Amino acid sequence: AQRVTQPEKLLSVFKGAPVELKCNYSYSGSPELFWYVQYSRQRLQLLLRHISRESIKGFTADLNKGETSFHLKKPFAQEEDSAMYYCALLGGYQKVTFGTGTKLQVIP
C-alpha cells in the first residue's frame, strides 16, 4: 500500500526564517511526488512536482529515495506563504494519495 506522512499539523515560523515542511512516503515502486497548496479561500493548486525539478515561489523539494522523503523548503518565509500544504504521491493503479496536510503559519 502507498502512504504519505506529513508529521506536522501546524508549523509556525517567523517572516524571513527558513521553512521546511516534511513529507515521507511509503511505496514499493518508483514514485512521482507533488506538493499542493491551498491558500485561504482559494482552491487547492499544484505548487511543484519532483520531475520538474523547478523552484516555484522560492520553494524547492528534492526527492530522497534513500530516506523516502520529499521535504518542501524555502530559505526565507514570506507572510503570503501562510497556507495549507499537502504532499501527494502518484503510485500504483494510477492512484494519487495525499498526506494529511501541514498548516504553515508565517508570523510577521
Added chain:
Amino acid sequence: NAGVTQTPKFRVLKTGQSMTLLCAQDMNHEYMYWYRQDPGMGLRLIHYSVGEGTTAKGEVPDGYNVSRLKKQNFLLGLESAAPSQTSVYFCASSASVSGEQFFGPGTRLTVL
C-alpha cells in the same frame, strides 16, 4: 474557461436521503477524481475515472457510487446518506495520470 465546477456548493441532508454531486470540467481532461476532506485526515480519494465510461475505486469508496457518462462530467452519488459522510467534497481533473490536478471549489455536505 470555468475550469472545474461543482454543484451544489452546500447541502444539508437527513440520514437516509440520497443526493448526487455534479462535477464538470471544460478542459477536455481524461482523468477525474472525487475526494473527501476531513479534519486531520487530509484528502482521501473516493473514486476516480481514467476516461469516459470508466470508473475505479479509490481509498474510501464505500457508501458512494459514481458515473462518467460524458467526458466532461463526473457524478458522485450517495444512495443513503449517513452522518459519517459529513465532509467537504472536492472534484479534480487532469490531462494525464501524472499531470497537474485542477480542483473544484468544493461542496460542503452535512448529514444530520
